Amino acid sequence: MKFDDKVPIYYQIKNYLYHEMMTGALKPGDKLPAVRQLAVDLTVNVNTVQRALGEMITEGILESQRGKGNFVTMDEQRITQLKEQLVMEQLERVYEQLHALNLTDEQIIASLKQYIAQRGQRDDQRVSD
Amino acid sequence: MTNVLAINQLTYKHNLKTILKDVDLTLETGKIVGLLGENGAGKTTLMRLITGSAKGSGTIAVCGDSVATHHKSHISFTEQLRGFKPNTRIDRVANFYRTVYPDFDGQRFEELITFLQIDTSLKLGALSKGMKEKVVIALTLARQAQLYLLDEPFSGIDSMSRKRIISSIIKWKPEDATMVISDHYVSEIAPILDEVVIVKDQGIYAHKPSDAIREEFGIGIEAYYESLYERGVKHD
Amino acid sequence: MTSFGSVFKVMSKDRFRTTSKVILAELAVIAVTLLWSVATREVSSGEFFGVTASWSGPAFLAVFIFMSVANEHVYTRDTYRLIPVGETKLYTTNLLSSFVMYLYFGIVQVVLYTITASIDADFIKGILDGITGPEYTNLEAGKIVIGLLLMGLAMVILGWTTISLVHLVVSATNNFLPNVSRRAINVVLYVVVIYLVVRVAGFMLHEVNNLGGIMSTGGQGQFILNIVGILVIAVIEAVINIFLLKKWVETIPN
Numbered sequence: 001m002k003f004d005d006k007v008p009i010y011y012q013i014k015n016y017l018y019h020e021m022m023t024g025a026l027k028p029g030d031k032l033p034a035v036r037q038l039a040v041d042l043t044v045n046v047n048t049v050q051r052a053l054g055e056m057i058t059e060g061i062l063e064s065q066r067g068k069g070n071f072v073t074m075d076e077q078r079i080t081q082l083k084e085q086l087v088m089e090q091l092e093r094v095y096e097q098l099h100a101l102n103l104t105d106e107q108i109i110a111s112l113k114q115y116i117a118q119r120g121q122r123d124d125q126r127v128s129d
Numbered sequence: 130m131t132n133v134l135a136i137n138q139l140t141y142k143h144n145l146k147t148i149l150k151d152v153d154l155t156l157e158t159g160k161i162v163g164l165l166g167e168n169g170a171g172k173t174t175l176m177r178l179i180t181g182s183a184k185g186s187g188t189i190a191v192c193g194d195s196v197a198t199h200h201k202s203h204i205s206f207t208e209q210l211r212g213f214k215p216n217t218r219i220d221r222v223a224n225f226y227r228t229v230y231p232d233f234d235g236q237r238f239e240e241l242i243t244f245l246q247i248d249t250s251l252k253l254g255a256l257s258k259g260m261k262e263k264v265v266i267a268l269t270l271a272r273q274a275q276l277y278l279l280d281e282p283f284s285g286i287d288s289m290s291r292k293r294i295i296s297s298i299i300k301w302k303p304e305d306a307t308m309v310i311s312d313h314y315v316s317e318i319a320p321i322l323d324e325v326v327i328v329k330d331q332g333i334y335a336h337k338p339s340d341a342i343r344e345e346f347g348i349g350i351e352a353y354y355e356s357l358y359e360r361g362v363k364h365d
Numbered sequence: 366m367t368s369f370g371s372v373f374k375v376m377s378k379d380r381f382r383t384t385s386k387v388i389l390a391e392l393a394v395i396a397v398t399l400l401w402s403v404a405t406r407e408v409s410s411g412e413f414f415g416v417t418a419s420w421s422g423p424a425f426l427a428v429f430i431f432m433s434v435a436n437e438h439v440y441t442r443d444t445y446r447l448i449p450v451g452e453t454k455l456y457t458t459n460l461l462s463s464f465v466m467y468l469y470f471g472i473v474q475v476v477l478y479t480i481t482a483s484i485d486a487d488f489i490k491g492i493l494d495g496i497t498g499p500e501y502t503n504l505e506a507g508k509i510v511i512g513l514l515l516m517g518l519a520m521v522i523l524g525w526t527t528i529s530l531v532h533l534v535v536s537a538t539n540n541f542l543p544n545v546s547r548r549a550i551n552v553v554l555y556v557v558v559i560y561l562v563v564r565v566a567g568f569m570l571h572e573v574n575n576l577g578g579i580m581s582t583g584g585q586g587q588f589i590l591n592i593v594g595i596l597v598i599a600v601i602e603a604v605i606n607i608f609l610l611k612k613w614v615e616t617i618p619n
Binding site: 003004005006007009010036039042043044045046047048 | 159160161292295296299300302304316319320321322323339340343344347348349350351352
Binding site for chain 2: 366367371372374375379438439442443444445446447448449450451452539540541542543544611612613614615616617618
């Protein structure tokens, strides 16, 4: 995995794992690889992985079972909540940046709609090509 | 003991030139520390002082012990195998290590050799710079030490091997051991560093957790490191 | 800490090979010389022993030099200096390793002498009979031979401690000198240090001899005292060497 050196690594590890959960690569109740294995897979420090997992356990996304390892929570509600949170974070970023361009809320909505429509067409074209 | 290394007021002069002056540095156990600095800044010297290969003034305690001779059994250093003749085969070098270091783990060495793709029937004199560096890394990591000192382990190494070395560091570093990796070229090891120590102007210019640098300044380790030098230029 | 046995083993492996190579080379040269004699003229009586004895000398010197190089190598290489042992153990094991290899070489020479002497038995007997001078009993002759051997070995040890002393003093001093005209400084340094060491060792040896002269009326007693004197000086040098290793002598950087 390629990291952005400007962003704390533990934060990027968390995002990576969130992503895995959202795409379904990691399902509720799944066991995570061992800490060292994760570190090797991601080419990061064991301590950093531990920090990321520690925070995720505190957040209730992961459950740690002594001697067995870390598991994705079975609490569907928590996962839905996480998904919402991630969507909100992305939207927040887009919103702030567009806002910084002096767009009003209505304009932002209009731009988004327009973008999605255009994007849909382009993707359709690409498929038909 | 949570500090694997405690350096106090370390000064080193060589040929009437001061290389390091009043250095204080404490490292905790279980960390991977990047020792950064320009060529000639004193990174290698600092490591040699810690192993006892160079003699300075001040105190250096390794695992709480400040007797220089005792340091050797705690430290695994990437020494460049100068004690061997060029016609020595790698497996003979490994036998030397096995005999001399009680903490040398033959099993680990075999795993490392396989992982780093080293042919142990080769002679030292026939190795390329990168291949020799891999041999040195395998020997160094095969020991079960408390403090690993890797002096520029990536010099002369192609990027595939570099990745393998980084992986083997993550894989084989004992959990409670601290590893110091010196380099003047940061980007590739940045993700695995817990802390960064920058050697500049005859001393430790900065010592920070790497994620703290990213959080505090919003820049990468490499950019931070470079910014220290740019600032230096402006001051002059 | 690494055991004495382990350190001795790694130090001796290469030295054993080197010594064995010298022996092989010596045998080869002896064989070639004898073959040459056979080819060109007849082998004269006593030639086996004579040729062996005359090639043995240079071989002894060669082993001495190779062992000296191996000794000094240890002090400035991380490969050896980082072995988890104290300087005293490192130093004494190093010296002992070379010494044992020297003994190994010496014993091979004795075997060679014995074999060639038995081939040339008549000739040697003739020479021995021809020697005029004081009549020695077998016991006295044996004592003289053993005494000379011991003296030789003591001199070898003193040789090594002295070479180390010169090397280590120069190496330690080097750290404190400016980094200009390195080579010239080194040459001057070596000359000065060799001169000083030889002078001091010579003076002490002389004093010991005097002491021996005063204490006994010559003969056996003085001879033994001379050997002891040489060893005492070697020990003093060794102590200084160990101190230098501990305090100042650095290894060659990576």
